[in-house]
Amino acid sequence: MTAIQIAGKSYQPNEIIEQAKKARGWFAAIAAFSLINSLLIMFGAEVSFVIGLGATQVVDAVVAVMREEVAASSAAVLSAVGLAINLCLIGVVMAIWWACGRGSTAAYVVGMVLYGFDGLLFVLVGDWIGVGFHVFFLF
Numbered sequence: 001m002t003a004i005q006i007a008g009k010s011y012q013p014n015e016i017i018e019q020a021k022k023a024r025g026w027f028a029a030i031a032a033f034s035l036i037n038s039l040l041i042m043f044g045a046e047v048s049f050v051i052g053l054g055a056t057q058v059v060d061a062v063v064a065v066m067r068e069e070v071a072a073s074s075a076a077v078l079s080a081v082g083l084a085i086n087l088c089l090i091g092v093v094m095a096i097w098w099a100c101g102r103g104s105t106a107a108y109v110v111g112m113v114l115y116g117f118d119g120l121l122f123v124l125v126g127d128w129i130g131v132g133f134h135v136f137f138l139f
Contacts, residue, residue, distance in 0.1 A: 020100070020108070023100070023108065024097060024100040024101055024108075026137055027093055027094070027096050027097035027100060027111055028094070028097050029051060030051060030052060030053060030093055030115070030137070031090045031093040031094050031097065033049045033051040033052040034052040034053040034056045034086065034089070034090050034093070035086070035087075035090055036049060036052075037049055037052045037056065037057065037060070038056050038059075038060055038082075038083065038086045041057075041060040041064065042060070042063075042079055042082070042083065050129050050130060050133050051133060053089060053090070053093070053118050054118045054119065054120075054121030054122050054127075054130060054134075055089050055118055055121060056086045056089050056090065057121075058121060059082050059085050059086050059089070060082060060086070062082070063078050063079060063081070063082035066078050067079065092114070093111070096108075096110060096111040096114075097111075112138055115134060115137060115138060116134070116138060118134065119131055119134030119135070119138070122134060
């Protein structure tokens with residue numbers, strides 16, 4: 001097969017396919033760890049993984065603050081609503097993962113752009129480890 005030239009470097013098509021498979025796997029990992037982080041926070045853990053979505057962490061933080069202000073019966077409803085919102089966000093990441101598996105280069109681009117915007121949430125709160133992980137994933 002003919003080598004492909006990208007930024008002055010030569011790549012074989014099978015090398016590009018392998019890199020794409022690795023990149024696709026990151027979307028699944030981000031989705032999985034986002035769910036784990038949300039469950040940890042929902043059940044009162046004070047730790048979470050650096051890998052994951054900032055958007056789900058924002059939802060978790062808002063729900064946690066709101067739960068402290070309402071009656072116990074409403075707190076359970078708030079937790080369920082927060083989890084539902086997070087599942088929607090995680091579903092978007094999984095849809096990108098799925099589309100990447102179908103060979104969509106647009107899905108990679110959309111996923112990277114969305115993850116870049118998600119990284120801005122970490123910039124806003126000054127979580128430089130989260131920013132660093134987002135930068136690592138994007139490059």
